[in-house]
Amino acid sequence: MTYLAEPHDGAYAAVLADSLRxxxxxxRTIDPVDLVSFIRFGSFPAIEDLIQSSAELFFKHGTLxxxxxxxxDLAWDSLPLVTLGLEFRHPLVSVFFDLLLGARGDEVAVRAVLFEEPVADRAGALDRLARALAEAQLPRRAAGRSAALGLVPGVRPGLLGQ
Known part of the structure; x- marks a missing residue:
């Protein structure tokens, strides 16, 4: 049975945002022009691949x-804002949310929080979400795409054989 938590409670977004930093x-290392064009042309497989590539650096496969x-949002009178719909999956809890990437920072907007087992109260629900996120994260290591590729900071990668 599935139990729904109140998604508009900012505490769920705060716990999630901390884990997704x-x-x-x-x-944000993706060229914004590329990301915008993928969104505008509906290239969801390309967007999914970019999200998966970023998620696999920090989370276990299939959890984010x-x-x-x-x-x-590309209005003339405001800074661009990219919204990516994401899902966090764990045996204890699933969260459907939007990750908003903007020039002034990133935000998380939670759409739904689903628990597989009943939770006694809000504090218990937040604790269960925090534990699920911690279990889903990979052990800490040098962060970012450069570290995953074995690149050394300050050293420009070149073509093999040069």
């Missing part, structure tokens, strides 16, 4: 995935 930072929703 590295993923959001890695997604694309929800195949994305949009971009």
């Amino acid at each position: 590295d993923v959001a930072a890695d997604l 995935i694309s929800a195949w929703t994305a949009c971009v």
